[in-house]
Amino acid sequence: MLTEEIKHEIEAEAERFERKQAACIEALRIVQMHRRWVDDESVRDIASVLDMSPDEVDSVATFYNLIYRHPVGRHVIRVCASVSCWLLGYERLLDHLIQRLGIAVGETTADGRFTLLLNQCLGACDHAPALMIDQDQYQDLDVANVEAVLEHYQ
Amino acid sequence: MSERPLTANIRSNAPPLTVAEYEEAGGYQALRKALTTLAPAEVTKLIKEANLRGRGGAGFPTGVKWGFVPMGADAPRPKYLVVNADEMEPGTFKDRLLLEGDPHLMVESMILSAYAIEAEIAYIFLRGEYVLAGKRVGQAIDEARARGYLGRNILGTGYSLQIYMHMSAGRYICGEETALLNSLEGKRAIPRAKPPFPQTSGLFGKPTIVNNVETLCNVPHIVNRGVEWFKKLSRTKNGGTKLYGVSGKVKKPGVWELPMGTTAREILEEHAGGMRDGLQLRGIIPGGASTEFLFEEHLDLMMDFDTVQQAGSRLGTGTMIVLDDRTCPVGMVHNLTKFFAHESCGWCTPCREGLPWLERILKALEDGKGATGDLEEIRTHVKFLGPGLTYCPLAPGAMAPLGSALNRWRDDFEKHIRERRCPWR
Numbered sequence: 001m002l003t004e005e006i007k008h009e010i011e012a013e014a015e016r017f018e019r020k021q022a023a024c025i026e027a028l029r030i031v032q033m034h035r036r037w038v039d040d041e042s043v044r045d046i047a048s049v050l051d052m053s054p055d056e057v058d059s060v061a062t063f064y065n066l067i068y069r070h071p072v073g074r075h076v077i078r079v080c081a082s083v084s085c086w087l088l089g090y091e092r093l094l095d096h097l098i099q100r101l102g103i104a105v106g107e108t109t110a111d112g113r114f115t116l117l118l119n120q121c122l123g124a125c126d127h128a129p130a131l132m133i134d135q136d137q138y139q140d141l142d143v144a145n146v147e148a149v150l151e152h153y154q
Numbered sequence: 155m156s157e158r159p160l161t162a163n164i165r166s167n168a169p170p171l172t173v174a175e176y177e178e179a180g181g182y183q184a185l186r187k188a189l190t191t192l193a194p195a196e197v198t199k200l201i202k203e204a205n206l207r208g209r210g211g212a213g214f215p216t217g218v219k220w221g222f223v224p225m226g227a228d229a230p231r232p233k234y235l236v237v238n239a240d241e242m243e244p245g246t247f248k249d250r251l252l253l254e255g256d257p258h259l260m261v262e263s264m265i266l267s268a269y270a271i272e273a274e275i276a277y278i279f280l281r282g283e284y285v286l287a288g289k290r291v292g293q294a295i296d297e298a299r300a301r302g303y304l305g306r307n308i309l310g311t312g313y314s315l316q317i318y319m320h321m322s323a324g325r326y327i328c329g330e331e332t333a334l335l336n337s338l339e340g341k342r343a344i345p346r347a348k349p350p351f352p353q354t355s356g357l358f359g360k361p362t363i364v365n366n367v368e369t370l371c372n373v374p375h376i377v378n379r380g381v382e383w384f385k386k387l388s389r390t391k392n393g394g395t396k397l398y399g400v401s402g403k404v405k406k407p408g409v410w411e412l413p414m415g416t417t418a419r420e421i422l423e424e425h426a427g428g429m430r431d432g433l434q435l436r437g438i439i440p441g442g443a444s445t446e447f448l449f450e451e452h453l454d455l456m457m458d459f460d461t462v463q464q465a466g467s468r469l470g471t472g473t474m475i476v477l478d479d480r481t482c483p484v485g486m487v488h489n490l491t492k493f494f495a496h497e498s499c500g501w502c503t504p505c506r507e508g509l510p511w512l513e514r515i516l517k518a519l520e521d522g523k524g525a526t527g528d529l530e531e532i533r534t535h536v537k538f539l540g541p542g543l544t545y546c547p548l549a550p551g552a553m554a555p556l557g558s559a560l561n562r563w564r565d566d567f568e569k570h571i572r573e574r575r576c577p578w579r
């Protein structure tokens with residue numbers, strides 16, 4: 001069940017478009033903001049608010065990189081994997097995180113603290129390598145300074 | 155130092171100008187001037203005469219694009235202006251500077267451009283990752299509304315406009331304008347067939363203009379300072395300034411507003427400080443991931459749309475990615491191809507099937523498992539995923555760096571097969 005709050009937020013977005021189905025992506029983002037990921041029930045609920053079929057909503061949800069259809073941890077680490085970060089050695093940073101967290105890309109730590117994902121270009125190419133944790137971006141990273149960054153996220 | 159209108163208000167490590175500070179610096183005067191003294195068609199005429207060309211990568215003349223929008227009382231309504239702020243081209247970080255650094259310039263540019271096509275609604279389609287830009291532009295929209303620059307009956311002129319922000323859920327193909335419109339309609343971002351072009355049938359089937367951030371940010375300055383001034387900013391026939399960027403192993407990577415037509419050598423050596431000590435330049439991708447490599451012999455070319463095209467590449471976004479002599483070119487194009495394979499929307503077969511296939515071949519080469527015939531396989535794919543054979547420009551864009559790398563560095567590719575390893579590791 002969507003809470004009244006979530007429902008109102010979705011309906012407010014829907015008013016900004018000529019057709020309310022256009023707010024589908026906003027709706028997915030809103031649910032995710034409240035619940036961290038989008039489960040099957042939420043897909044059905046969004047469909048019912050926007051007069052769509054659940055499959056239509058899911059076809060949108062599964063298309064976009066930033067919508068999670070699987071549970072994620074309290075914090076999501078997104079390591080930039082694009083070419084400028086590759087040139088500056090993001091793979092070393094990623095290998096370190098994999099070791100340090102004991103998980104592969106796409107997985108969540110057993111304590112639910114971190115999910116590790118790759119992200120396409122973060123637009124921080126002059127300060128590579130870069131990553132995001134939740135809504136925050138960090139630049140000029142290496143194996144040595146990434147540790148202090150992780151500490152902010154418990 | 156040459157004039158840099160787009161970034162004049164941007165101070166490093168300081169918050170952007172507030173609405174009052176922006177007004178103090180001459181902001182919103184172009185909007186006032188246009189709304190009170192110029193008809194919409196006259197604004198379009200100015201942009202046409204200035205020959206402002208799209209800074210998103212394609213270089214299409216902006217005024218010509220606007221000229222296709224049906225005008226007057228009989229035009230379908232509402233009409234839309236959409237800002238493409240989905241900066242996701244790898245190696246590109248220029249629009250971000252404008253969005254974070256001077257959000258009121260973005261907002262004024264949107265209102266003015268919307269007025270030129272008599273649009274009632276404008277959307278800014280912003281990368282989901284650009285959180286800070288979203289906050290700052292959102293605040294600028296609110297401040298502009300409170301000052302009467304936005305909303306109903308702007309500055310008492312009878313013109314009304316609403317601006318909404320859409321934070322993208324993330325997909326490279328959204329940068330393609332018709333895919334962007336599908337995404338804005340809440341759908342999967344799959345490109346549409348053209349024609350009809352968005353100018354006549356775009357968002358919700360209504361006349362729509364989609365322009366890049368940097369492109370639109372020129373508009374208030376052209377209205378304020380005039381066509382001749384704009385043309386003189388440039389060293390070439392392609393008018394204005396350009397945001398040029400450099401990333402890779404140079405001493406001072408960054409982004410700078412310079413006269414259009416500044417040479418690659420000046421950008422690399424004077425602004426980016428040259429290569430890091432001990433490294434030699436091997437090649438550059440001049441304008442984001444989807445452009446052909448250029449080489450040492452091209453460094454004195456003026457970086458404008460026409461010159462770069464004549465040299466066999468594209469200016470693209472103007473943000474170059476530098477390959478040095480200690481980095482594997484096969485590894486670099488593998489990274490790029492992996493990106494494009496991941497971001498293919500899956501609609502047309504050559505792109506959906508061809509890109510992952512290429513990615514596997516390149517990975518095998520990197521892993522020392524390349525086979526005789528792999529290079530011919532790549533060559534064949536470069537041909538069949540090329541311009542005109544796919545539904546949209548994504549796959550041809552992916553083939554640009556790959557094909558040019560194979561042409562130039564065939565020896566390096568062959569060495570991977572012969573020695574059954576990546577020689578750089």
